[in-house]
Each structure stands twice: as structure tokens, then as C-alpha cells.
Amino acid sequence: MTGFARGALAASLIALAAPALADGDIAKGEKVFKKCLACHSVEAGAKAKVGPNLHDVVGxxxxxxxxxxxxxPMAALGAEGHIWTVEELDKFLTDPKGMVPGTKMSFAGLKKPEERADVIAYLVSLNPAGAEAPAATN
Ligand code: HEC
Incomplete structure (x- = not known):
């Protein structure tokens, strides 16, 4: 597929899945990410903290x-070929233990859809190419 077709496909998938997800605000998302910073680094190549580095988590x-x-359980999900698309991140951040029972991420989740859209926009901004990842296979 050409880069353009991939980009257009990813954009339309995001738009179809949840209009709110496409409207995330990067600056607000960086503030929301303070809730994640205790456990997650975001600089390229930075060491894992309590949780893994999230620099290129999108895609x-x-x-x-x-x-x-x-x-x-998290390793098993990955072994099935699961990929962190924008939609899957939205599901996980809504209710981490609901989506991945037994996960060791001790975080209740972000109940507000805007907060999730903003923090995901921030994560996409760290690795824009990742938003073109193919949709999850499961
Ligand atoms: C209390 C610590 C903690 C907080 C707060 C936290 N996480 Fe996590 N996170 C973890 C741990 C630990 C894992 C690994 C989970 C596992 O292996 O089951 C994880 C895993 C993840 C993953 C999967 C990464 C991968 O490589 O597969 C994502 C995505 C994620 N966290 C995003 C977030 C975001 C976004 C926030 C803030 C809204 C957040 N986390 C807040 C500890 C945390």
C-alpha cells in the first residue's frame, strides 16, 4: 500500500471508530499524562520505570x-498479535483491568472520553507513524 493510502485508511478508521478520538488535544494530553509519568517514561530510549517506556507505543x-x-496476561495478548492502535489504547485506558484481566498496571483508568482522546493524541504526537498501524487482528 502507498503511504498515502495507508494514512488515509488509518485516518478513516480513527474517524469511524470514535469521532471524539480524532479530536484529541496534544497539549491537554501532555497534562493528563502526568498521571502516567510516575510509572511511564516517554523519551525515546528512556529506561522503563514501574511500567514500560511509551515513546513509540502507538502502533x-x-x-x-x-x-x-x-x-x-499482557505478554499473552501481545503473543496473539495484538497491536496498540488508537482504538485499542482507548479501550485499555477506559478500564485497564477490564480489558486485560490480571494486568499489573495498577491504574483505575480514565473515565472521561476527552481525557483519553487527549492523552492518546499526545502519544500519537510522540510517534505519528504509529497511528498508521494496521487495525488489531483479534
Ligand atoms: C501505577 C503505575 C502505572 C500508572 C499510573 C500507569 N501505568 Fe501503564 N502500565 C503500568 C505497568 C506496570 C504496565 C505493564 C502491565 C502488564 O505487564 O500487565 C503498564 C502498561 C501500559 C501499557 C501497555 C504497554 C505495552 O508495552 O504493551 C500502556 C499502553 C499503558 N500502560 C499506558 C498508560 C497510560 C497512558 C497511563 C496514564 C493514563 C498509564 N499507563 C498509567 C503501570 C502504570
């Missing part, structure tokens, strides 16, 4: 950050 296969020991 990354689940459970595959180097130098991080994932829980069995």
Missing part, C-alpha cells in the same frame, strides 16, 4: 518494549 505490538517484564 507497537503489545508487551514488546525492551527491558520490561510484562505480566503473563
Amino acid at each position: 507497537r505490538q503489545t508487551g514488546t518494549a525492551p527491558d520490561f517484564k510484562y505480566s503473563d
